[in-house]
Amino acid sequence: MSKSKEISQRIKEQAVLLGFLECAIVPAGFLVEEKSRFQEWLDAGMHGEMGYMDRNKEKRLDPRLLIENAKTVIVVLQNYFPEKTQESTEAPVLSKYAYGTDYHFVMKDKLKKLLHFIQEEIQPCNGRPFVDSAPVLERAWARQAGLGWVGKNSNLISVRHGSYFFIGELILDTELPFDTPRPVADHCGTCTRCIDACPTKAIVANQVVDARKCISYQTIEIKGDLDENLKGQFENRVFGCDICQDVCPWNLKAHPHEEPAFTPNPKLLKLTHEDWHNMDRPLFNELFKNSAVKRAGFKGLKRNLQFLRPEQNE
Structure with a gap:
C-alpha cells in the first residue's frame, strides 16, 4: 500500500471508530456547479426569512475564503435513523433528527477528535x-465527494444508507491524499413519491424546495406567525x-444508528396527543434540554401546537 493510501485509510478508519457512516477527502475549491443554481434559488426568494443564506455567498461557494489557506475538505456522514419512533399515531x-441531543454538538465534538487525530498522528495542521x-454548502461537498446524489426532494441520498444522516466537514490548511470519487448517478429515475407526498407542495421542481412552503422551515425557522395559507396541511408535524x-x-x-447521544428520553416517545398539547415549560425543559427543539423554544413549540389544533383549521 502506498503511503498516501495508508494515510487516507487511517483517517477514514478513525472516522468510522468515531461513529461516522462514511468519510471522504477532497480538495478545497470553488463549487462551480452550485453558483447559478444557488443564486436562482435566492433570486426567487425561496429562502424566505433565512436572510443568512443570502450573506457570505462567495464563502459558501469557496471554503478557501472561509478558512485561510484551506486546502482539504473532509466530508463525513452521521446516521440518525432511530430504532424506535413515537408510539401514539395521534400525537403531534x-x-x-430531533429525538436526542442536538447533532451540532455531537458531530462537532467528533470532528474535533478527528482533527486532533490528524494533528497528532498524520501531520501538524x-x-x-x-x-x-x-456558510458551507454541506450537501454540495458530499455530492462532490461521491457520497451520494441529490434527490428530487433536495436531500443527499446514498445507495448504501438512504438519506437519514447529517453531513459535516473538517476544513484543513494542509493537503492530504485526496479521493478521486466518481460522481454518483441519479438513482431517482421517474419516481416522484416525495413530490406527491409533500402536503404543502414545497418541492416545486427537481431538486428545488421552496422553503416558504416547507413544514420544516415553517416550524423551525419562522420566528413570528406561521403561514395561514398552510393551515390544515401540516399532517400533524410539530x-x-x-x-x-x-x-x-x-x-x-436505513438502519438504526448506534449513537447514544441520539437516544431519546423514553418519555418523549410515549407522549400522547394530550401530553403534547398540555406540555408545560418544566416538561419541555426535561425532554429537550440539549435538543435541536431548543431552536424553536418553548414558545415556538406551543405556537406550532396551536397551529395544529383542528378548530384552527376550519
Whole structure:
C-alpha cells in the first residue's frame, strides 16, 4: 500500500471508530456547479426569512475564503435513523433528527477528535469543523465527494444508507491524499413519491424546495406567525418534517444508528396527543434540554401546537 493510501485509510478508519457512516477527502475549491443554481434559488426568494443564506455567498461557494489557506475538505456522514419512533399515531409528530441531543454538538465534538487525530498522528495542521452552522454548502461537498446524489426532494441520498444522516466537514490548511470519487448517478429515475407526498407542495421542481412552503422551515425557522395559507396541511408535524424521506424507497436501506447521544428520553416517545398539547415549560425543559427543539423554544413549540389544533383549521 502506498503511503498516501495508508494515510487516507487511517483517517477514514478513525472516522468510522468515531461513529461516522462514511468519510471522504477532497480538495478545497470553488463549487462551480452550485453558483447559478444557488443564486436562482435566492433570486426567487425561496429562502424566505433565512436572510443568512443570502450573506457570505462567495464563502459558501469557496471554503478557501472561509478558512485561510484551506486546502482539504473532509466530508463525513452521521446516521440518525432511530430504532424506535413515537408510539401514539395521534400525537403531534417530531422529526426524527430531533429525538436526542442536538447533532451540532455531537458531530462537532467528533470532528474535533478527528482533527486532533490528524494533528497528532498524520501531520501538524490547522482546521475547523463545520456542521450546518456556517456558510458551507454541506450537501454540495458530499455530492462532490461521491457520497451520494441529490434527490428530487433536495436531500443527499446514498445507495448504501438512504438519506437519514447529517453531513459535516473538517476544513484543513494542509493537503492530504485526496479521493478521486466518481460522481454518483441519479438513482431517482421517474419516481416522484416525495413530490406527491409533500402536503404543502414545497418541492416545486427537481431538486428545488421552496422553503416558504416547507413544514420544516415553517416550524423551525419562522420566528413570528406561521403561514395561514398552510393551515390544515401540516399532517400533524410539530417540529420538522420527514414525509419526503419516509416515502423514499431508498430509505428502506436505513438502519438504526448506534449513537447514544441520539437516544431519546423514553418519555418523549410515549407522549400522547394530550401530553403534547398540555406540555408545560418544566416538561419541555426535561425532554429537550440539549435538543435541536431548543431552536424553536418553548414558545415556538406551543405556537406550532396551536397551529395544529383542528378548530384552527376550519
